[in-house]
Amino acid sequence: MQNANDLGRSSTVLEQNSTLIAVIEMSLSSWLVAGIVPGLDRHPLKKLGADEDALLRLLHHWREEAANVGHAITRIAVGFEAGRDGFWLARWLRARGVEAFVIHSTSVAVPREHRRAKTDRLDTEHLKRALLG
Numbered sequence: 001m002q003n004a005n006d007l008g009r010s011s012t013v014l015e016q017n018s019t020l021i022a023v024i025e026m027s028l029s030s031w032l033v034a035g036i037v038p039g040l041d042r043h044p045l046k047k048l049g050a051d052e053d054a055l056l057r058l059l060h061h062w063r064e065e066a067a068n069v070g071h072a073i074t075r076i077a078v079g080f081e082a083g084r085d086g087f088w089l090a091r092w093l094r095a096r097g098v099e100a101f102v103i104h105s106t107s108v109a110v111p112r113e114h115r116r117a118k119t120d121r122l123d124t125e126h127l128k129r130a131l132l133g
Helices: 052-068 086-095 120-132
Strands: 019-026 030-036 045-049 075-081 099-103
Touching: 019 052, 030 052, 045 052, 052 075, 052 086, 086 099
Parallel strands: 019 075, 075 099
Antiparallel strands: 019 030, 030 045
């Protein structure tokens, strides 16, 4: 039996041709934003200062890029790890019509067998996988 309040499941279907997906690797002074933009062959990656207005402008710019290649974006979903800054940003984005998902760092699967590379670029790839999962 399914639980109606199961926060591990999304009640909204992912429409890949109309959903812009972005993940943020946050640090104290800068944010690395990676996106999956419908209609673009590349996965854009942009480093920003820790500025929520710049983030919103970037998301709208990516939405315009998708519209220019014929994909009307009806949903923007952003995910990032819970941390020092996570929850205020989620509330701020949701107030502006952006779906925000705060991901607990232990729910991001990483290989544990041996030492691994640890860069912000690799972390954004792990976050994309966690958000889409």
